[in-house]
Amino acid sequence: MATPDHTPxxxxxxxxxxRRIINFIGEQGFIVIFILWALYLSVSTNNFATxxxxxxxxxxxxxxxxVAIGAHFIxxxxxxxxxxxxxxxxxxxxxxxxxxxxELPPLLAVLCALGLGGLIGLVNGMVITRLKINAIxxxxxxxSILEGIAFIITQGKTIFGDAIxxxxxxxxxxxxxxxxxxxIVLFVFYAAAFVVxxxxxxxxxxxxxxNNSKAAWLSGINVDRIKVxxxxxxxxxxxxxxxxxxARQGTATGGMGSDFLFPVLTAVxxxxxxxxxxxxxxxxxxxxxxxxxxxxxxMVLLGISIYTQRVVSGxxxxxxxxxxxxxxxxx
Amino acid sequence: xxFLRIEKIGKAYPGVQALQDxxxxxxxxxxxxxxxENGAGKSTLIKILSGAEQPDSGHIWLDNRPYAPHTPKxxxxxxxxxxxxxxxxLPDRTVAYNVLLGKxxxxxxxxLDLEAMRTQAREILARLGASHLEPDMPVGRLxxxxxxxxxxxxxxxNRSRLVIMDEPTSAxxxxxxxALFQIIARLKAEGVTILYVSHRLDEIFQLADAxxxxxxxxxxxxxxxxxxxxxxxxxxxxxxxxxxxxxEKAQPSMTEVLRVENLTSENLLDGVSFSLYQxxxxxxxxxxxxxxxxxxxxxxxxxxxxxxxxxxQGQPFRPSPTRAIRRGIxxxxxxxxxxxxxxxxxxxxxxxxxxxxxxxxxxxxxxxAAERDLAAEQIRVLxxxxxxxxxxxxxxxxxxxxxxxxxxxxxxxxEVLILMEPTQGIDVGVKFEVYQxxxxxxxxGRAVLLISSELxxxxxxxxxxxxxxxxxxxxxxxxxxxxxETILRYALGAGDKSPVS
Numbered sequence: 001m002a003t004p005d006h007t008p009x010x011x012x013x014x015x016x017x018x019r020r021i022i023n024f025i026g027e028q029g030f031i032v033i034f035i036l037w038a039l040y041l042s043v044s045t046n047n048f049a050t051x052x053x054x055x056x057x058x059x060x061x062x063x064x065x066x067v068a069i070g071a072h073f074i075x076x077x078x079x080x081x082x083x084x085x086x087x088x089x090x091x092x093x094x095x096x097x098x099x100x101x102x103e104l105p106p107l108l109a110v111l112c113a114l115g116l117g118g119l120i121g122l123v124n125g126m127v128i129t130r131l132k133i134n135a136i137x138x139x140x141x142x143x144s145i146l147e148g149i150a151f152i153i154t155q156g157k158t159i160f161g162d163a164i165x166x167x168x169x170x171x172x173x174x175x176x177x178x179x180x181x182x183x184i185v186l187f188v189f190y191a192a193a194f195v196v197x198x199x200x201x202x203x204x205x206x207x208x209x210x211n212n213s214k215a216a217w218l219s220g221i222n223v224d225r226i227k228v229x230x231x232x233x234x235x236x237x238x239x240x241x242x243x244x245x246x247a248r249q250g251t252a253t254g255g256m257g258s259d260f261l262f263p264v265l266t267a268v269x270x271x272x273x274x275x276x277x278x279x280x281x282x283x284x285x286x287x288x289x290x291x292x293x294x295x296x297x298x299m300v301l302l303g304i305s306i307y308t309q310r311v312v313s314g315x316x317x318x319x320x321x322x323x324x325x326x327x328x329x330x331x
Numbered sequence: 332x333x334f335l336r337i338e339k340i341g342k343a344y345p346g347v348q349a350l351q352d353x354x355x356x357x358x359x360x361x362x363x364x365x366x367x368e369n370g371a372g373k374s375t376l377i378k379i380l381s382g383a384e385q386p387d388s389g390h391i392w393l394d395n396r397p398y399a400p401h402t403p404k405x406x407x408x409x410x411x412x413x414x415x416x417x418x419x420x421l422p423d424r425t426v427a428y429n430v431l432l433g434k435x436x437x438x439x440x441x442x443l444d445l446e447a448m449r450t451q452a453r454e455i456l457a458r459l460g461a462s463h464l465e466p467d468m469p470v471g472r473l474x475x476x477x478x479x480x481x482x483x484x485x486x487x488x489n490r491s492r493l494v495i496m497d498e499p500t501s502a503x504x505x506x507x508x509x510a511l512f513q514i515i516a517r518l519k520a521e522g523v524t525i526l527y528v529s530h531r532l533d534e535i536f537q538l539a540d541a542x543x544x545x546x547x548x549x550x551x552x553x554x555x556x557x558x559x560x561x562x563x564x565x566x567x568x569x570x571x572x573x574x575x576x577x578x579e580k581a582q583p584s585m586t587e588v589l590r591v592e593n594l595t596s597e598n599l600l601d602g603v604s605f606s607l608y609q610x611x612x613x614x615x616x617x618x619x620x621x622x623x624x625x626x627x628x629x630x631x632x633x634x635x636x637x638x639x640x641x642x643x644q645g646q647p648f649r650p651s652p653t654r655a656i657r658r659g660i661x662x663x664x665x666x667x668x669x670x671x672x673x674x675x676x677x678x679x680x681x682x683x684x685x686x687x688x689x690x691x692x693x694x695x696x697x698x699x700a701a702e703r704d705l706a707a708e709q710i711r712v713l714x715x716x717x718x719x720x721x722x723x724x725x726x727x728x729x730x731x732x733x734x735x736x737x738x739x740x741x742x743x744x745x746e747v748l749i750l751m752e753p754t755q756g757i758d759v760g761v762k763f764e765v766y767q768x769x770x771x772x773x774x775x776g777r778a779v780l781l782i783s784s785e786l787x788x789x790x791x792x793x794x795x796x797x798x799x800x801x802x803x804x805x806x807x808x809x810x811x812x813x814x815x816e817t818i819l820r821y822a823l824g825a826g827d828k829s830p831v832s
Contacts, residue, residue, distance in 0.1 A: 220656030
């Protein structure tokens with residue numbers, strides 16, 4: 001009854017052309033769907049493949065994309081943060097309220113929002129690392145708290161006023177009268193995130209903690225500090241998303257972030273980051289964020305109702321992840 | 332009449348022949364002791380008898396019928412119960428539920444008959460002389476010894492005819508041990524056969540009717556207890572081992588690097604004190620459960636301490652991995668796969684992981700060339716076999732993974748190396764290289780704390796040896812005056828109790 005000594009092959013090591021195609025589709029599955037979808041829209045609508053519309057898509061992808069950077073970092077650690085979208089809401093509401101009601105200078109109001117976002121991340125991180133409470137539970141509780149506070153502040157009304165005009169350039173501004181400012185912001189943030197992950201000791205430690213937190217701790221890495229720092233970073237990015245959203249709408253409401261929870265987490269997962277941590281490419285998260293926006297954009301162009309859009313978005317998430325399974329499950 | 336007959340049992344794991352041609356018989360109604368060093372094959376044999384593993388070859392007869400359990404359930408069905416060191420109890424449920432697990436009393440409409448369950452539990456506990464255990468007590472609050480009684484109660488309820496006990500006294504104090512022995516006597520009086528696995532020779536002479544010695548997966552002897560002495564048992568357990576070629580030992584200096592005083596941690600470490608000198612290899616020997624593993628963990632901060640002081644180079648030192656590494660105390664974990672290396676990271680990153688700040692600028696930006704140089708140097712020094720440094724560690728052999736873990740320690744410029752079972756589960760060739768590595772590090776003035784279960788490597792590498800037992804330093808020996816027998820004698824608690832220095 002000898003056990004055969006089999007060395008497991010890694011994905012990508014398997015031989016044969018069909019296997020390779022499956023691997024490619026599995027790894028880059030959403031990119032394949034993305035391309036097919038874009039081709040279809042180019043053919044069936046008149047205004048999809050225009051520079052105007054491409055910039056519109058990128059502009060819309062900005063906020064999802066920026067908040068998704070934080071979500072990506074946290075998922076790399078093997079944790080999850082469900083409170084990012086409500087952090088966006090509260091930070092945006094507080095900033096708008098400070099500008100309109102307290103007449104704070106715009107820059108100061110923006111800094112307050114970023115500080116608040118970071119503080120929320122700090123609380124999340126401390127509760128998770130010090131009290132050892134599960135990240136899902138902690139951030140789910142935080143989600144409810146932040147949304148509640150946002151509604152208390154707004155009293156269910158919309159905050160608007162001329163003071164908000166001062167930050168509208170963040171959304172409406174352009175470079176060389178062509179490239180929208182938010183698109184520049186998006187790419188700069190992703191370039192920075194890429195450098196941080198690939199080229200800093202902090203990034204190396206994030207990957208190490210996500211890979212094996214016990215081994216990371218035994219290698220002298222202060223695991224708790226890395227986690228707290230990452231929650232703070234993600235909180236500040238979410239708050240910046242809130243700033244961008246207020247700049248775009250010119251108003252703030254207690255419900256302004258609720259549509260972001262799903263696409264932000266979907267972008268990271270669709271981009272192939274492993275929910276158990278340690279594996280994920282930031283570039284793929286960017287592509288996935290743009291892809292998700294393109295889906296919505298295309299469905300609007302095709303005249304599909306927003307309710308149907310939600311069904312399609314959910315289905316796409318599941319289909320894309322099923323393609324990933326093709327790779328790992330032996331067929 | 333033999334109740335259990337084991338015939339030519341063999342079992343191999345990848346790279347290890349755990350059991351080879353093991354044959355012996357256990358007489359009905361006796362307490363039969365099974366002894367041997369760590370790695371002698373006792374655990375594997377227990378696993379086979381309890382249905383957790385299947386043998387590669389050989390046969391077992393139980394009461395003259397073939398016995399080949401494929402699952403623990405088969406073993407229970409054949410009235411064979413195994414009581415492990417760790418318990419299979421539900422901590423949140425009561426004593427009655429646990430004792431009657433799977434045999435709950437049913438009343439009308441299939442509902443549980445709680446009163447009947449309480450009565451049954453009380454009866455069986457009374458038979459074991461443990462009437463003080465109330466059926467409604469939650470199990471989580473019981474003491475270890477009481478949990479063990481529940482396991483035995485369960486075995487009785489299953490009408491077990493063979494009860495296997497794996498190191499049952501390792502977590503008990505003397506009073507509890509006495510109580511357990513009374514229970515064993517009762518079981519024996521009821522005609523139950525007991526296979527009793529223990530390191531403790533005292534117990535064996537007190538309890539057993541016969542004793543079997545295993546060594547290196549082979550059966551050495553089975554004799555009635557009257558026919559053996561402590562010395563003959565120890566002799567059988569050690570045998571004549573092949574002593575490998577060990578490198579020359581360089582002379583250690585007199586400079587103290589690490590001083591440890593009175594380290595105490597729950598019931599795992601009990602007032603451990605010693606000093607470690609520059610250029611010295613200090614080995615820590617001891618059987619499993621002696622506290623030697625815990626000592627290594629405690630020094631690196633992987634085990635909380637209740638009391639005690641540590642000085643590193645004359646400065647007080649409070650253990651934590653981060654602080655330890657910053658001051659040059661590096662640690663090779665026992666569990667290589669899950670703690671020593673990061674399977675899904677590259678060889679390069681694994682080697683640099685404990686020295687990231689040294690391959691980065693002050694702002695935390697990595698210098699890729701510096702990281703590559705660091706990795707390349709260690710790959711060369713330790714002769715790590717990898718096609719390139721970007722290879723993921725999971726693609727390397729066990730021995731080379733261990734070298735990567737060592738390389739990580741070495742890259743961080745250690746003053747003190749705490750090596751936990753550094754050659755466990757690696758093949759002979761790499762083992763020899765690891766021995767060379769340890770000797771070289773000591774010769775360069777580094778202090779090495781070698782925590783090992785292999786007596787031959789302890790004697791071959793160490794300058795001094797601490798032998799641990801029951802969380803204490805049982806003896807401190809000079810390696811040139813020690814042999815395997817002396818070490819084992821102290822480890823078993825069979826020798827002179829006053830420490831020798």
